[in-house]
Amino acid sequence: MVRRPLEREKIPNFNTLSCLIDRMVIEQVKKTIFELKQEEEKVNYKDKIHMQKKALKSLQRAFIDFCIKAWYLGEYEYIEETRTFK
Numbered sequence: 500m501v502r503r504p505l506e507r508e509k510i511p512n513f514n515t516l517s518c519l520i521d522r523m524v525i526e527q528v529k530k531t532i533f534e535l536k537q538e539e540e541k542v543n544y545k546d547k548i549h550m551q552k553k554a555l556k557s558l559q560r561a562f563i564d565f566c567i568k569a570w571y572l573g574e575y576e577y578i579e580e581t582r583t584f585k
Contacts, residue, residue, distance in 0.1 A: 515577070519565060523558045526551055 530551035533544040569575040 516565060516569070519558065519562055523555065523562065526554045526558060530555065 530548060533547045537544040
């Protein structure tokens with residue numbers, strides 16, 4: 500039997516679409532930096548590049564799951580964020 504994690508409300512600035520996209524961008528930038536350093540410095544960053552690819556693949560799966568749940572299934576409950584200043 501496969502246990503699914505508990506579904507919880509999305510917390511602003513923590514587990515939202517914008518955070519997921521931000522994290523994908525950050526991981527891609529890190530991967531690109533390792534690739535450039537490897538090329539310029541002739542240093543082996545193969546393991547670090549591989550780990551970045553794994554992180555990106557996992558984030559991409561999370562993004563797809565997020566989109567399916569939110570847009571196709573309409574399953575996106577969130578806590579409304581109160582703004583400090585207007």
